[in-house]
Amino acid sequence: MTDVNIEQLGPNAWLVIGGIKWKPLIGSGLASKSQKEAVAVKATHFVAASSQSAAVGTIQLAPEKKSKVPRKFYSAAAIFAISHPTGAVIAREEVRGGKFWVVGSHDGMVSKGTDVICTADEADEIVNDFKRRHSNALLVSGSETDLNHYLNSSTELQPVKSLIEKIPTPVKVAVGFLLCLMLIDTGWGHWKKYKLRQLREQDIGQFVDSHAEWKTSLDEWARTIKTDGKSGLSDLYAEMGRIPLEVGHWKLSESTCKQVARGWSCTARYFRKVNATNLSFTSNLPQGWSAGWDGLTTAVATWEVKATRFPLARAAIPKVGDFSVNYISLLQRVLPTYRKVELLPPLKVVIANPTVVQVSQGRNEAIQVPYPKDNTVGIEIPSIQRFTFNGPLRSLTVLPITDETVIKSLHFSVEDRALAPSMRDSIFMAELIGETYVK
Numbered sequence: 001m002t003d004v005n006i007e008q009l010g011p012n013a014w015l016v017i018g019g020i021k022w023k024p025l026i027g028s029g030l031a032s033k034s035q036k037e038a039v040a041v042k043a044t045h046f047v048a049a050s051s052q053s054a055a056v057g058t059i060q061l062a063p064e065k066k067s068k069v070p071r072k073f074y075s076a077a078a079i080f081a082i083s084h085p086t087g088a089v090i091a092r093e094e095v096r097g098g099k100f101w102v103v104g105s106h107d108g109m110v111s112k113g114t115d116v117i118c119t120a121d122e123a124d125e126i127v128n129d130f131k132r133r134h135s136n137a138l139l140v141s142g143s144e145t146d147l148n149h150y151l152n153s154s155t156e157l158q159p160v161k162s163l164i165e166k167i168p169t170p171v172k173v174a175v176g177f178l179l180c181l182m183l184i185d186t187g188w189g190h191w192k193k194y195k196l197r198q199l200r201e202q203d204i205g206q207f208v209d210s211h212a213e214w215k216t217s218l219d220e221w222a223r224t225i226k227t228d229g230k231s232g233l234s235d236l237y238a239e240m241g242r243i244p245l246e247v248g249h250w251k252l253s254e255s256t257c258k259q260v261a262r263g264w265s266c267t268a269r270y271f272r273k274v275n276a277t278n279l280s281f282t283s284n285l286p287q288g289w290s291a292g293w294d295g296l297t298t299a300v301a302t303w304e305v306k307a308t309r310f311p312l313a314r315a316a317i318p319k320v321g322d323f324s325v326n327y328i329s330l331l332q333r334v335l336p337t338y339r340k341v342e343l344l345p346p347l348k349v350v351i352a353n354p355t356v357v358q359v360s361q362g363r364n365e366a367i368q369v370p371y372p373k374d375n376t377v378g379i380e381i382p383s384i385q386r387f388t389f390n391g392p393l394r395s396l397t398v399l400p401i402t403d404e405t406v407i408k409s410l411h412f413s414v415e416d417r418a419l420a421p422s423m424r425d426s427i428f429m430a431e432l433i434g435e436t437y438v439k
Helices: 030-040 076-082 120-133 169-202 210-224 229-241 278-283 320-337 393-398
Strands: 005-008 013-017 021-024 045-047 055-059 072-075 088-096 099-106 116-118 138-140 156-159 250-260 263-272 290-293 298-306 340-343 355-360 363-368 383-392 405-414 428-438
Touching (some): 055 076, 076 099, 250 298
Antiparallel strands (some): 021 055, 045 156, 250 263
């Protein structure tokens, strides 16, 4: 799906159908960002994004012979999008020999993945996918547009200019003269050192062991992650078991422990029974607890619990494939004991690039070390899988927890309504929230 059709509209105007890759841009300075995007993908021409259509289109056209009046190219997709400024629309037009041109737009912006020439089956697939993403999408004809009305700067394919081409000629002459003076003044030896510094900045990997730098950075990050693991869950479960069901005639309603730096910050809510007073509550509080009130009928106790946590051991982090088979199999065995189990897909951890200090033009500069393209064994970027388990408090005793698990909170409530005993129902219901690390 990389074909392109170029049709002549007039003596100097040509229509480009298909073959343009579209990408949405955000923010201000869209014209400048469009030029940068075109340079980045090594395009020869581009349709600049604007306030009217915040998508840039890029394409590589075959070089042309120089002429006094160069040809002007216009994008059929840009014309289609601008002519449909609202809503989601898509067109499927046969262009030649059983090939179809498919173009879609949303609110006047060409949709990514369209403006292609393809087979009938591929065209149907693109149209169906577009309709799945836009429930109100309309299939329209792309040949009913009056092209001449839209042949302007918004639809024209501009040639990509290099930085040198964009510099005015007088400035080029002045820069060339200054460079000659620099070469004469500093000598060839200094010039080679200058180029060497430029190369060092452009490709830091030639001068720095990227693997070692990333390993050090990942190890430092891992030391900041404190895990609870199975022992942490057992300690937290035991703490929940020590919460009294009644304090000075106040009856336990619910309790929550949330992760803090030193361990757990816990609260317990009690509702008032006959003969219960604030004085009876404070007089019978466990040692280390503090009392608060929520109206006349609810008492709130708070306390902190120390926890023993361990730094994340990077080498022991399980691979996603192993985790999906080994851990999930253990989890599936205890699913009948929970009302709800939610395990989100893995999400890559965001880790800042390590930096090295290099001397450039007489001063120290911090240069980021890019992640290696190969030789990544031992420096895999970890991912987080967040989870929520909801079920009877007792079910936590059979819940499989890896050593690479961080517990965020544990909440349990006391059910007042009569419940028939079952694996998923209990007087004490709990919700455990946390995350585990995989790679």
